Amino acid sequence: xxxxxxxxxxxxxxxxxxxxxxxxxxxxxxxxxxxxxxxxxxxxxxxxxxxxxxxxxxxxxxxxxxxxxxxxxxxxxxxxxxxxxxxxxxxxxxxxxxxxxxxxxxxxxxxxxxxxxxxxxxxxxxxxxxxxxxxxxxxxxxxxxxxxxxxxxxxxxxxxxxxxxxxxxxxxxxxxxxxxxxxxxxxxxxxxxxxxxxxxxxxxxxxxxxxxxxxxxxxxxxxxxxxxxxxxxxxxxxxxxxxxxxxxxxxxxxxxxxxxxxxxxxxxxxxxxxxxxxxxxxxxxxxxxxxxxxxxxxxxxxxxxxxxxx
Ligand code: CP
Ligand code: NVA
Numbered sequence: 001x002x003x004x005x006x007x008x009x010x011x012x013x014x015x016x017x018x019x020x021x022x023x024x025x026x027x028x029x030x031x032x033x034x035x036x037x038x039x040x041x042x043x044x045x046x047x048x049x050x051x052x053x054x055x056x057x058x059x060x061x062x063x064x065x066x067x068x069x070x071x072x073x074x075x076x077x078x079x080x081x082x083x084x085x086x087x088x089x090x091x092x093x094x095x096x097x098x099x100x101x102x103x104x105x106x107x108x109x110x111x112x113x114x115x116x117x118x119x120x121x122x123x124x125x126x127x128x129x130x131x132x133x134x135x136x137x138x139x140x141x142x143x144x145x146x147x148x149x150x151x152x153x154x155x156x157x158x159x160x161x162x163x164x165x166x167x168x169x170x171x172x173x174x175x176x177x178x179x180x181x182x183x184x185x186x187x188x189x190x191x192x193x194x195x196x197x198x199x200x201x202x203x204x205x206x207x208x209x210x211x212x213x214x215x216x217x218x219x220x221x222x223x224x225x226x227x228x229x230x231x232x233x234x235x236x237x238x239x240x241x242x243x244x245x246x247x248x249x250x251x252x253x254x255x256x257x258x259x260x261x262x263x264x265x266x267x268x269x270x271x272x273x274x275x276x277x278x279x280x281x282x283x284x285x286x287x288x289x290x291x292x293x294x295x296x297x298x299x300x301x302x303x304x305x306x307x308x309x310x
Contacts, residue, residue, distance in 0.1 A: 098302065
């Protein structure tokens with residue numbers, strides 16, 4: 001049985017299989033052909049942090065696959081009152097067929113997975129946001145980007161950047177990361193990504209100059225400077241990231257038809273200017289919609305690769 005906690009746990013072929021499934025399911029959905037790949041299955045969705053996209057896309061996704069989603073906010077379940085993660089896992093995984101969790105430390109989702117009888121999907125931890133970046137890859141393909149040269153500008157020590165590192169390393173494309181000093185990616189994750197990149201041929205570079213990173217890129221992306229849980233650092237972070245906004249000047253250095261992606265929510269005139277956000281709104285909201293389809297691909301793939309666990 002496989003869990004979907006980080007892209008590092010999958011081969012390139014497995015990730016491409018999920019994308020292919022997602023493409024097929026998206027096409028079927030657009031024809032209103034809701035194939036019940038997961039008929040009568042229940043997806044437990046545990047949220048310890050806020051969410052718009054992750055909640056709506058997983059809940060709608062499992063419904064479109066013939067199953068049902070249970071929204072379990074940590075404010076409402078005993079986890080929020082101190083019931084241990086491993087007990088929560090041992091209870092919930094006896095009742096549902098798959099679990100999605102959004103939480104803080106990555107070790108918490110690993111603990112849940114170790115104690116779960118059913119596949120567990122990472123819906124964001126402090127370290128990784130793998131369902132989002134796989135969606136971004138799906139969206140890049142739909143936007144016609146065949147040979148990605150991706151520039152990520154902004155916070156390096158966050159879940160999106162770390163997931164981009166793993167995705168570039170696994171799928172073997174070029175990724176340039178531009179972060180201010182003091183906000184670089186986690187050293188251990190970088191080491192692991194560079195080790196995987198050697199095998200796949202991915203080219204991953206780190207800069208502190210956003211211009212160098214964006215020059216000639218065909219995909220430019222960023223994320224909030226203040227991730228969930230970092231609210232008390234807001235003022236200091238906004239100062240530290242001065243000069244890292246993706247604006248028209250910076251985008252003009254990318255390829256002429258470069259796309260801009262943002263996982264959302266976006267903070268206009270901080271990590272991205274209002275002008276660039278609105279200019280690329282079609283790509284950004286296609287990316288948001290694709291969460292629904294990519295995650296259906298991930299869920300069906302995990303379902304097809306589970307042993308007899310119940
Ligand atoms: N991008 C993303 O995961 O959005 P939510 O926080 O709204 O789920
Ligand atoms: N890095 C952001 C992503 C939000 C989807 C956060 O963790 O808040």
